[in-house]
Amino acid sequence: MARNQLQVLSALDLAKTQLYHFTAIVIAGMGFFTDAYDLFCISIVSKLLGRIYYHVDGAPKPGTLPPNVSVAVNAVALCGTLAGQLFFGWLGDKMGRKRVYGMTLMIMVICSIASGLSLGKDPKGVIATLCFFRFWLGFGIGGDYPLSATIMSEYANKKTRGAFIAAVFAMQGFGILAGGIVGIIVSSAFNGAFGAPSYLIDPKGSTVPQADYVWRIILMVGAIPAALTYYWRMKMPETARYTALVAKDAKQAAADMSKVLQVEIAAEQERVEQLTEKRSNSFGLFSKEFLHRHGVHLLGTTTTWFLFDIAFYSQNLFQKDIFSAIGWIPNANTMNALDEVFKIARAQTLIALCSTVPGYWFTVAFIDHLGRFFIQLMGFFFMTVFMLALAFPYHHWTLKENRMGFVVMYAFTFFFSNFGPNCTTFVVPAEIFPARLRSTCHGISAAAGKAGAIIGACGFLYAAQNQDKSKTDAGYKPGIGVKNSLFILAVCNFFGFLFTFLIPESKGKSLEDLSGENEDDSGTEETQQKSSFRTAPV
Template sequence: MVERRRAALEEIDNAKFGWFHIRACIVSGIGFFTDAYDIFAINLVSTMIGFVYFAENNSQTPHNVDTAIKVSCSVGTVVGQLLFGYLADRVGRKRMYGIELMIIIIGTIGQTLVGNGPAMSFWAAITFWRIIVGIGIGGDYPLSSVITAEFATTKRRGAMMAAVFAMQGIGQLSAGLVGLIATAGYKNAIHADQANLDSVWRIVIGMGAVPGTIALYYRLTIPETPRFTIDVEQKIEKGISDAKAFIEHGASNGDYTDNIAVARANTSPKASWSDFCRFFGQWKNGKILLGTAYSWFALDVAWYGLGLNNSIILQNIGFAGDGDPYNTVYRVCVGNIIINLLGSVPGYWISVFTIDRLGRKFIQIMGFTMLTIMFIILGFGYNAILAKSSTLFIVLYAITQIFFNFGPNTTTFIVPGECFPTRYRSTAHGISAASGKVGSIVAQVGFGLLKDIGGSNKWINHLLQLFAFFMLTGIFSSFLIPETKGKSLEELSGEDQYDSRPTNKTVSDEDIKVSY
């Protein structure tokens, strides 16, 4: 039985790349497209709602409101990552996949319907709905990563996971494009009354529900991963049958229907709190979780500190629009599109095509090193560079974006989905991802509180210097993670040791149970 398990998983690892692999990437990738769209569209929306709801404040969204709207999504994301990460290991990947997308769709529609009222202000209502959206987005991280990893071939696993994550760049770009098109469409109405931007931002947010709705059916019908069926549910025969069906036909399930679970003594320990503490209490395992979690934290301090404040950076380099509502929003959209085309999108796809050759650990350390250098240049040379040429600043900023995505922003998503045992793979990924979002919360609150020290946006150079420090610490934490290139999930997690573990136990009637 154990040898058959090993052979079935090896067949998945060595399977010919086919349509089902492509489908898995597309279904998971659309989720990340939606996630990024919803997260980063708020950049544009924050500028718009300043003109609609805060005309008395010089048409600027107050920094406490701006921070609350942006941070709320990250707060929800932390909850979603921890909750769905645990549940995917507890009840299964398939049972949870799609639920998080429903939450995103409901939360997105909810945002488009908010407004001021006697009992609740506009910004309080949208903050609530962004927490809900964040919970759904958070669930997408461990689920998409783990499902893609467990279905992928060893040879192309990195490229498949990177391609899923690369849809973030397309999502960010699409937010700018939709904002640009919607703003242009309402040009005359905005010139007549800036309050008409109220319709524009609702269109921009609402469009984020469309791709999620399209992908929902395919998420709900994706098969359970054979690794979860075999190693967690302990339905060895069913898992082997499902693996065969997946390899030969891309089918959801095999023909095996007996659903009998075999004694756990022959495979892996049962997941429990005591086993979790025992496993990660060993330094060889705990250091990996520490490395994946802190690396993601350090990255997101800078990634979200900049990403959710792009409009401020862009206004400082000539995309302000001189206070005219239409011109301001239009130029912020154009600026976001330029930055994404020059930096974010290329960086993601460079990772896709190189990660299985260069390796995850190499790319992560290289990326953190380059980001440290770039933030030192941008931070200490901020005023001098802007005084000399805004074009030079845009070029340097775009290079920084490239090394975010051809670097730790991609690898911090991939490695936690590969290096932990099946019974804790999703939980550990959720913990690592949640650590990152804690970093984004720190960045958002800190950015809002510190950027105006000494005057409007006068402290941004020092914030960039702080980001350089966090990138430096990310280099050191990256030495704690393993290189996962070219290794099977069982080899990385140590689960292959159970395959060869000697046992004198005979499977008796008490060792066998019917699961349904």
Template sequence: MSHLDGIHSHHPTSATPSDLPSNLDAGCKVNVGADYNRASSDLSAVDTLNRSQPDTSNLADLEEQSWNWFTIRTLITSGTGFFTDAYDIFIINLVVPMLGYVYFKQNGNHLPAGTEGMVKGMASFGTLVGQLVFGYLGDAVGRQKIYGFELLIIILGTLCCAMSGSNAKGSSVIQYLTFWRFVLGVGIGGDYPMSATVTSEWSSASRRGQLMSIIFSMQGLGNLMASLVTIIVLACFKSAIISDVDNLDIVWRNCVGVGCVPAVSTVYLRLTMPESPRYSIDVENDVEKAKLAVARATANSTVQSQNAAVAPTSRVKAKRVHHHAFVVYFSNWKNLKVLIGTSMTWFLLDIAFYGISLNQSYVLNAMGFVGDGTVYDDLWKTTLGNLTVACLGFVPGYWFTVFLIEKMGRKRIQFMGFGMLTILFVILSAAFSQLKKTVALFVAIFTLAQFFFNFGPNTTTFVVPGEVFPTRVRATAHGISAASGKLGAILATFGFNKLVEIGGETGDHAFLPQTLGIFAAIMGLGFVFTFLIPETKGMSLEQIEQRGNSQPKDEAILSHNSPIPDVESHGPHV
């Protein structure tokens, strides 16, 4: 018996207030009659909602749209955020050596391992918080009401990082920098579920993966720009650095501060982004609002004009049941295992990805990118090495995914990426000593590894969670998946520095070959967990949602018509 059948069994259609026994108190009859009328009204609303299926025909224009100005605007709006995210994340890898020369001369011009871990890793803690909080808010409050605030946090955090200073007594530059990198991380974390969800829900089935990959590929350009900006600023201050190493204090602040420029240029576009039509239909039950949004995106002014006049009469308001929807959906193992798959693959990926990316200077030194011993030359060679790897492997990997994801599919690319990374890390670990003698071969293999990070799981772990979950829980589930990845990044950030020093003096990195071997095993586990995720190539979000919604008794909770009034709270059954 369905939920509605149970309700109707207590409310015979023949019963009316006039059918009540005549010896009942008149006041009681009035109260019960009023309760009955309220309950009957609610039941009518429930019947209307559950008998009708959502009018998703208005999404047809969205599914069929070609590239237009709104598509480009979405790419710019979401992509600029990821460009800024990557710039802010990876610039710290180039800035940390400068901090050592300026503030830690007494420690051999190096930050202590614990301090370095905090400076690099605090942004990851903030990112984890931002991913969970903004993921939840994106579902509970709406995409439109939240999108843009994460970018404001990024701007604030970036500017304050660049302006971090010391008190005469008390907090140091490093402490302030660490705090503001946490704030910066909150904004970066919020960008993951929000941009993924917004882009996914505004895309057609035939190009959704490609558009999401383009958004994520901006990370590659952000990484590349971090190296380019550092090279330019170093060149501008070359004579000043050679004459006084403390002038690096100006260099690192300029390098960090540039990161807020792209964010400032697009924050208005985010704050004025219309609500996702799928959210309007699936959660708000506001079909007319969705039609207006689709008309705006497809430049269909006729539809917009026609529906604007009828919007007030056709709108159906509904309660949001986000908490209940989340519990109901993931109480089904078929759905929960997908969340486990997206979370574990991202977690395992980020252990290796951030373990390498945030400590790339160590690997580059082992590869031969070492200066002549002067401060300027050491920094120049390290930055040049980062730029080389970014140009040869990091950036091309993203764009291979962009062009092939709709042909190969997400799952195949992820399997391929994890498999190749396992093999490449085994080679780097087993032949480390021999490869150090042949710099060109070392660079080739390491660059190939960076290529398969991005033509592989680094991109697909972002794309898949934005597709495989229903609209009601999409942002939350993406936030959980991304936060799982950030746990891996935190583990790598704080564990890598200590792990590579096992069996040697500080700075020797004696355990680096074995660490690369550990990364190989972790990539192998990522390959295994990929079996838990489904393929979404060529499927609309509605088709994917229908496939996952396999609990008939709770289907109303997750359907487009999910709000169920609480009729039992209105009074006694009649």
């Protein structure tokens, strides 16, 4: 295979870790911090929405969201995210990563605020307005996936590229953690913990009108980190790989990266034109050549992300229901509305602090040593093991004396999801496809994941609400829907393990070597075929 690497791209591949790497991680990562906060904070407030808007006067129990409304509230942002991943992934390859990057952030800021200001004449109107703005919030969030991943992969050097991309994604863990902390602070403030007036203190089993402020404040806080990041995103130069290989402007690419790397880089306009005119660099997404070279890779990235997100979003969006089922969170009748928000937020915070966040950063630390393939395989394997360990003796875990054992085992599934496929499914699609299709293919892979998330969110809710009606000596079997859901999620993880074998190992390789953009026309068909199906060793 002939080497035609441009000087500007070689300089990026071989660059030592510098300040601009960490700056890019923070700028891109704050988008993912906001993404995770906005997507998962809804799990903290959804029960509060049921208490406020669906309580029947005189009823002995607090109100709850009807199943169809609960599905809409939890899944509508995921639907928007799926659409945004496809649209902005395509647009990032057509218009450039930087030009589109600011659009997604402004959508997130506006829709976060608008979600908290959702108004209506009746409960249906409020929920409908909330769902409308959360769809568009998800649309902006969706754009952040392909753009952030592609920008970071194209800025990074090949030695530590995996860690840098994973570090961007790891900010998602801090976003989940922040959602729990904000929930704790806001609910405590309105519940009298921070000296609130006595008339705000909510007696057991009730919901005072001031509780309506709590969910609105929690949702609107998500606008703050996105707004703070906007200026710095607009100052980032376009990536050299897009400018040189897609826009074909070698002079601008060299000028941008000379400033970033603080070295002199020659513009090679003739070589850029030669490279971009080659047959190996001209095929489209729906061509036979793309199918021949990258079809198996795209199948691997989409299926593994799809299967993983069924489990991941089921766990995150409905962990409050799982903890309620085993009794870790008390019955709603024994708490006031703000106590319930506090306990749900506390549970999410503990899980994030003890397992979710460490899992992300274990991946950052080891991905360029162990490789993407090994970490993803390991993560799927242990997620399968721990979910089966929870599902088979499920009723053992529901006993009061065993509840903390359940929480510890459950936390391990989060740890290995993040020290595993949650990070690697994000990293790999940003590395293995050609520059002019990189954002599009990452968007397709991510959208497949969100399709799995939607199935997981809707399916888990259905399973949890359809209890086994078979009689036992003690009556109906409680929580059997959660048990069945755990079995299903274990099966999804097992198939994710199998489809991982379709994905190539990208550790330590140039993006152009991985995508075949360094090949010239003289390469034999056999050489090109080997490049197409470079998969990780079994």
